[in-house]
Amino acid sequence: MLQYDLNIFSPIEFEDFSRNLLQRKLRVYMESFTPGKDEGIDFRISTKEGDIIIQTKRYENFRLLLNSLKKEVPKIKKLAPKSYIITTSVGLTPNNKKEIQNLFTPYIKSTEDIYGKNDLLNILAENGDIEEMYYKLWIGSIRVLKKVLQSKYNNTPFELRNLQDKIKVHVQNKSFSTSLSILKEHQYIIISGVPGIGKTTLLEALIHHYLSLDYEPVYLGEDISYKNLYLNDSKKQIFWFDDFLGENFFDHKNGTKRIHLIIEFIKDIRKAQNKLLILTTRENILNQAKEIYEKFKIENIEIAKNTIDLSIYTRLIRAKILYNHLFHAGIPQTHLNNLIENKNYEVLINHVNYNPRIIETIIKQKIWNSCTPDHFFEVIKAFFDNPETVWLHSFENTIDRFSQYLLLVLFTLPSPVLIDDLETATESFFFNNPRLGINYDPIQFLKSIRELENTFINTVKTGPESRIDELRIQKRVGGWDTSDPDLDLKGKIFVKYQNPSIYDFLFNYLLDKEKLVDYLLNSFIFIEQFHTLFSVQKFNETIDLDQTFINKVAARLLQIENNLSSCKINIINIGYNLHTYQKGKPFYIFLNFLYDCLSDHNKDIEEFVYRNFKTELSSEEFIYDSVYVDLLGKLDLAKFSINENKIFNNFLNYSFEIADLDLSSFEKLKLIFPDKYQKYIASKYFSNIINEKAKNAIKFCMGSGVIITNKVYDYRFRLEYITKNFQINLDKYIKQIDEVLSSIQFPEQNYEENDIEEEMVINEEMEDEMVIRNLFNKLQK
Incomplete structure (x- = not known):
């Protein structure tokens, strides 16, 4: 039996x-x-x-x-x-x-x-x-567990109790079957991923699976050079090496020799018919090894890699992981009830920082022993809100200093950011902080990007082509002009955080490190770096500044005033991967920030705002929008020479047709220039401009070939709004739009063809929701 x-x-x-x-x-x-x-x-x-x-x-x-x-x-x-x-x-x-x-x-x-x-x-x-469906059952069987303990090859750190505990909370997911397929094809696998994602758990599940198939387990600790002592041609054996590229690995004097031994061992495994090998590592360390050791790239050992990321954790799997840990932890019922009340568990399941290691940390620390039942959920949520414990070790021990500083520079920039802008900001950081003893090196920059890829950051290339592999080509060509507001960014590379919790970690990491903040401030070159990082008061996700730092901000602003630029990227249409720089608005946001938060604390900053806004007012090309109007309403206009008609005209001429008009911002000008505003909207000039834009709207509706219904309705609403609020008769255009709308044929929906897929998704979501509620209801006794 x-x-x-x-x-x-x-x-x-x-x-x-x-x-x-x-x-x-x-x-x-x-x-x-x-x-x-x-x-x-x-x-x-x-x-x-x-x-x-x-x-x-x-x-x-x-x-x-x-x-x-x-x-x-x-x-x-x-x-x-x-x-x-x-x-x-x-x-x-x-x-x-x-x-x-x-x-x-x-x-x-x-x-x-x-x-x-x-x-x-x-x-x-x-x-x-x-039986095959429930691999959790047979990898935790008594027969398998006895094999672990009794194996004469057992040089393993595993303990029976620990194994049983881990298997109990384990939730089956597709990474297991994917890994089995890779092992079947290649006989070895490298399991990589970010800290806490479940690499070791997957390794143990695979080991137990093969133990049930009568494989002998062999743990390869630091003594891989003695691998031949373990090899037995007559037996089925499975070897494993957890974190085989750990941080101490790169300090080893014979690192090249050890890489050679690993690769040769992989070759030995593949030659045999009855041997398997499982290796785990963090993604950034694997990337680093490929940069340091050429043999890694030549042998292409990644061919059998299985990267675990959060995409494998559907909402239902997240719920099951949380439930299993809670059920097996022996938590008092009064504490569990606090988590179940008002479906508080959903906050954790849906949390942007969800990571199995956070849950494991909570259970290991038995936090319910140090909090009242009424605060249990709040304490758990605090772990998710501040995942520093998950990332701190990886940040301080697994990446080099150049990469550490690169990440801190990235924290000061908006996300996503062009890789060229990140490189420029990183170069400025090292140039302006020579006391750190690190010289900027473009080759090292690319190595760091590769080291951080898939662990701390992701690189995204717009368009259908590859991502990080094109970096050297881009740099060799010389990059692109990031100052061009009309720049076509198709095919360019952007950098963003691999996980939102990394931003949270970096924020908390910098909170009490004034010297590091000082180093960062000394290197700022983009306007976003100032208001992304700092605030006088503690706003959401900003760092407090005292008067000394405010004075340093003023000094840096004056130092780079003539060279300030924006690195803000706006996604126009995420479906088509289109990005663009938006000229003007970021600078107005920056001036608004300086005026609201810092100008009262430093005269130089106040003068900076007035001086630069005056420059914008005299420009023929600046953009007029809501942020610009906000500044007009705040500043002392007596300090400027104002041409109100020019402001009105430019505000209207910036738009091509009705849909481009920011009517609400335009109407705010009435409060700033009441007399001039009323005269302007009553003028023939204003009426002619509005009529011209209405004609352009009709041309779009009549001549586009494809009628975009929502946009046509938007045109009609805007025309009615202008007729009512600006006393301009646009009835003839409204009538023409009504004719267009009456001609639109709305096809009957074929339920089976058009909605079946959507209904299946909805039904699946409803079923998952039912299972999740059932899970946590069962925790109530």
Whole structure:
């Protein structure tokens, strides 16, 4: 008989397991129900004679099982089913079954309707396909665990208790099957990913899988040079090396030799028919190794790499990971209730910083022992809000100093940012801080980008082509002119954070490091760096400045005033990967920030704002928008020579047609220049401009070939608004738009063809939502 511990399942997993077995055994379909307070039904089989109710019970022993079943008796009598079936993870004797049957007379017709542990395992033995579905069951089997302990090759750090604990909280996902496929094809695999994503857990699951297939486990610690002592041609063996490129690896004097040994060992494994090798590493360290050791690139060992990222964690899998940890942790019920109330668990499941390691850290620290039940959720959420513990070690120990500073520079820039702008800012950082003892090197910059790729950052290339592999080509050509506001950025490379929690970590990392903040400030060259990082008061995600730092900001502004530029990228249409620089607006936002937050604290900054806004007023090309109008409303206009008509005209001429007009901002000018405004909107000139833009709108509607319904309706709304608020008669244009709208044929929707895919997605989401609610409802007792 199979020797499996069914209590390795959580209650919800055992429920799913029981359902699959009974549906196969009874050859029926069993209904599930929307979760709520347990009414004695997990599943139901409907027949002409009446309903058959099935309940699943996961307990450690018969005493606990019996106590639970006694509470079910009144519910079952109320439901009065035709028949009642029970499955349980507890092993049952004939007397145990008889006692249960007597409790539920006459609804349990026979003791055969009571499926104990052995009964379920017998069914499982007859259905190998179902057994394969639940790899969590067999990788944690008693036989496999004994093999780990008894293996004469066992040079492993694993312990029985730790293994069992990890397997219990493990949630099956597609990374396991993907890894099996890679191992089958290549006989080795490199599992890489960011810290805390589940690399070691996946490794252990794979090890246990192959132990169940009679492979001998061999752990390769630091003594890989003695690998031949472990090799045994007559046995099936699986070797593994967790974190095989750890931070200490690069300090090893014989690093090149060790790389050679690893690659040669991979070759040995592939030559054998009965050997497997699993390696894990952090993605940035693998990238670093490829830069340092040419042999890595030549041998192309990444061919068998499986990168784990957060995309494998669907909302349902996230919920199951959280649930399994909570269920097996022995947390007091009063604390769990605080998490379940108001569906607080959903905040954690949907959190942008979700990471399994955060959950593991919470459980290991047993934080419920140091907080009241009423604050349990708040304390957990604080871990998610500040994931510093997840990233700090990787930042301080696994990347070199150049890469550390590059990340801090990235923190001062908007995201995404052009890689050229990041390089410019990084070069400025090292040039202006020679005391750090690091000279800027463009080759080192590219190495750092590769080192950080997929761990701290992602690089994205607009358009259909590749990403980071084109970096050297771009740099060799010489890059592109980032000062051109009309720059076509198709095919260019952008840098963004790999995970939002990295930004949070860097923010918290800098909070108490004034010297580092000073170094950063000394190097600022983009306007976004000032207002992305600093604030006098503590606004959301900004760093406080005292008077000394405000004076330093003023000094830096004056030092680079004539060379300030923007690196802000605006995504026009994310569906087509189009990006552009937006001229003007970022600078007005910058002046607004300086005026609102810093000008009261430093006269030089106030004068900077007035001086630069005066320059903008005298320009023939500046952009007029809501931020510009805000500045007009704040500043003392007596300090400027104002041509109101020029402002009005430029505001209108900047737009081509009605849809481009920022009417709400234009109307704010009425409060700033009340007399001039009223005269202007009453003028023939204003009327002619509006009529011309209305004609352009009609040309679009009539001549575009393809009618964009939403835009046509928008035109109509705007024309009506102008007619009402500016006393300009645009009725003839509104009539023409109405004719266009009346000609639009709205096709009848073919439900099966057009909506079936959407409905499937909605139904799947609803089903997942039901399962998630059921998960956490089961934590309530």
